[in-house]
Amino acid sequence: MVRRIAAGLAGKAALAALCVPALAIVGPAACPAAAQDPQALDRAQVPADPLGSPMWEHHAAGLLTSGRILFDPRVAVRLPLLAENQHVFPVTVDARALEANGRPKVRRIVLLADLNPIPVAVDFTLHRAAPFLATRIKLDQRTPVRALVQTEDGTWHVGGQWIDAAGGGCSAPPVSRARGDWADHLGEARGAMWSAAEGPQLDGPVPPGGMARLRLAFRHPMDTGLVENIPPYFIESLKLRDAGGAVLAEMAIAASVAEDPAFTVIVPATGAVRFEAVDTGGLVFAGTVQP
Amino acid sequence: MSAAWACRRRAVLRGLVAGALAPALPGAALAERFAGAYDPQAEAIGDGLWLVRGADEPISFANGGAIANCAILASDDGAILFDPGASRGEGHALDALAKRLTGKAVARVYISHLHPDHALGAAAFAPAMVHALPATRAGLEREGEALADGMYRLLADWMKGTDLVLPRPDVRAGPLVFGGRSIELVALDGHTSGDLALIDHATGTLLAGDLVFHDRAPATPHADLAAWRAALDRLEALPHRLLVPGHGPPDASGRHHAIAQTRDWLGWLEETLRDCVKRGLDMGEAGEVPIPARFSGMKAARYELQRSVSHFYPAMEASLLPRL
Numbered sequence: 001m002v003r004r005i006a007a008g009l010a011g012k013a014a015l016a017a018l019c020v021p022a023l024a025i026v027g028p029a030a031c032p033a034a035a036q037d038p039q040a041l042d043r044a045q046v047p048a049d050p051l052g053s054p055m056w057e058h059h060a061a062g063l064l065t066s067g068r069i070l071f072d073p074r075v076a077v078r079l080p081l082l083a084e085n086q087h088v089f090p091v092t093v094d095a096r097a098l099e100a101n102g103r104p105k106v107r108r109i110v111l112l113a114d115l116n117p118i119p120v121a122v123d124f125t126l127h128r129a130a131p132f133l134a135t136r137i138k139l140d141q142r143t144p145v146r147a148l149v150q151t152e153d154g155t156w157h158v159g160g161q162w163i164d165a166a167g168g169g170c171s172a173p174p175v176s177r178a179r180g181d182w183a184d185h186l187g188e189a190r191g192a193m194w195s196a197a198e199g200p201q202l203d204g205p206v207p208p209g210g211m212a213r214l215r216l217a218f219r220h221p222m223d224t225g226l227v228e229n230i231p232p233y234f235i236e237s238l239k240l241r242d243a244g245g246a247v248l249a250e251m252a253i254a255a256s257v258a259e260d261p262a263f264t265v266i267v268p269a270t271g272a273v274r275f276e277a278v279d280t281g282g283l284v285f286a287g288t289v290q291p
Numbered sequence: 292m293s294a295a296w297a298c299r300r301r302a303v304l305r306g307l308v309a310g311a312l313a314p315a316l317p318g319a320a321l322a323e324r325f326a327g328a329y330d331p332q333a334e335a336i337g338d339g340l341w342l343v344r345g346a347d348e349p350i351s352f353a354n355g356g357a358i359a360n361c362a363i364l365a366s367d368d369g370a371i372l373f374d375p376g377a378s379r380g381e382g383h384a385l386d387a388l389a390k391r392l393t394g395k396a397v398a399r400v401y402i403s404h405l406h407p408d409h410a411l412g413a414a415a416f417a418p419a420m421v422h423a424l425p426a427t428r429a430g431l432e433r434e435g436e437a438l439a440d441g442m443y444r445l446l447a448d449w450m451k452g453t454d455l456v457l458p459r460p461d462v463r464a465g466p467l468v469f470g471g472r473s474i475e476l477v478a479l480d481g482h483t484s485g486d487l488a489l490i491d492h493a494t495g496t497l498l499a500g501d502l503v504f505h506d507r508a509p510a511t512p513h514a515d516l517a518a519w520r521a522a523l524d525r526l527e528a529l530p531h532r533l534l535v536p537g538h539g540p541p542d543a544s545g546r547h548h549a550i551a552q553t554r555d556w557l558g559w560l561e562e563t564l565r566d567c568v569k570r571g572l573d574m575g576e577a578g579e580v581p582i583p584a585r586f587s588g589m590k591a592a593r594y595e596l597q598r599s600v601s602h603f604y605p606a607m608e609a610s611l612l613p614r615l
């Protein structure tokens with residue numbers, strides 16, 4: 001069961017603290033904590049972009065802390081052939097190949113759409129999760145979509161590709177706003193876990209080696225603030241803990257994640273997983289996913 | 292149309308040109324700014340009946356949006372056009388072709404359903420001669436401009452002058468004689484909320500619109516899958532010798548091959564997507580599942596599968612993933 005707690009967080013300082021500092025957002029819907037990282041790179045250190053994006057240097061200098069930067073085919077960013085719905089565009093990031101043969105573990109994945117008005121969608125700190133993330137984002141125009149994946153040795157491994165899209169993903173109102181029923185279901189959570197022990201599913205998406213696939217979806221308008229008369233209002237963090245309270249994974253989330261945000265991650269299969277999502281209004285949506 | 296409409300369209304065209312001049316933007320072939328000319332080819336498929344085959348592809352600049360099948364029927368009072376194509380240019384080209392084939396210009400246009408590759412060519416004809424089911428008219432009132440915007444974005448110059456012409460919502464199911472030609476109109480739904488089929492009695496031909504796809508994967512942006520399956524049952528029960536699908540080659544098998552194939556795909560699609568939700572796949576992964584070998588001859592299969600994931604998956608998750 002989900003607990004829905006209206007946690008009145010004390011003012012802007014508390015809100016700002018929920019945003020991971022490196023979640024840099026440009027544009028009018030800037031997150032209150034969108035400060036540039038003090039260790040940000042000099043632009044001269046940024047390697048040329050194989051995708052030829054006009055915003056690559058800017059984003060790299062703003063987002064990537066010190067460390068080597070590699071365009072790395074082991075970072076798979078899988079996208080559909082087309083953006084059928086620019087409000088709900090599926091992205092799958094799979095960087096598990098980086099960890100093969102005892103290579104350094106991945107500690108962070110930043111999901112970036114260069115030309116979106118809110119370029120960073122998710123800043124995922126793995127803790128004990130596998131380097132895998134599937135979610136849906138909004139697209140405002142034709143843009144590169146990429147994953148900036150940092151390993152423990154500090155190196156940034158970058159993968160991505162261009163996707164064509166019609167305008168309006170970030171600057172059109174969400175469907176539930178148009179329907180008017182968004183408040184009736186706010187924060188309702190759905191989800192489940194699939195573990196390797198479930199046999200026949202092993203050939204499919206279930207991860208091996210004591211890990212479990214976890215899916216979580218929330219009802220939330222994820223307002224960007226770019227639509228007239230609707231201020232920004234979105235789930236800005238998600239934390240997963242095991243039954244003992246140890247953090248398994250956490251994400252800073254921006255309003256460029258699609259309405260009714262959904263996340264698929266891979267975490268250790270050590271029993272129930274407790275989740276806690278917090279939105280920019282200070283509401284906490286918490287509950288437990290049983291294995 | 293209104294000045295605002297024209298302005299927006301011009302802005303779209305400007306945007307494309309600007310994109311083409313911007314440096315280092317690989318991917319889309321943005322050099323394709325100037326459209327060619329439509330050159331529809333007719334194939335006689337019965338006495339006084341011609342089929343104009345669309346390209347069995349997604350809508351693209353290369354095909355000018357001419358992907359839907361159209362049919363031309365001769366009558367004493369002028370040609371009947373079943374689906375006028377995607378743009379004013381395509382509609383004009385079909386009108387000229389009808390005149391060459393039948394000796395008379397188009398006098399009546401039927402729009403099978405609201406999708407832009409079938410409906411927007413109405414811009415080439417006087418609104419009073421364009422007819423559709425009431426649900427199709429209502430759908431075009433609601434979404435026609437947005438659908439046209441999408442087409443302008445993809446097709447740019449091909450769409451020049453294509454203002455939204457709304458059909459008269461006066462099509463009723465039943466038999467009809469037009470210019471001595473005896474036809475039957477069939478009112479269905481499922482591919483969209485209004486799907487018109489037409490039977491030409493002289494030739495025993497069923498023009499099925501997009502309720503039937505043949506060797507080309509079905510598109511589902513407005514689909515109600517249960518209603519669509521019911522409509523396929525209705526079509527199968529209608530006596531006909533030849534079936535013209537909305538996309539793909541005509542079916543003269545006499546064994547309802549195209550109807551069965553459409554039904555098979557829709558069933559596979561629904562079952563597969565539900566299974567993907569139950570197995571814990573996210574949307575992107577669901578669009579990557581293997582497509583069975585029996586559909587290997589189907590054009591645009593992966594493309595339409597991924598579109599269908601977008602159309603159906605969030606609602607399936609909302610019903611199949613457990614509440615926490």
Ligand SMILES: [Zn+2]
Pocket residue numbers: 404406482501510
């Ligand atoms: Zn259609």
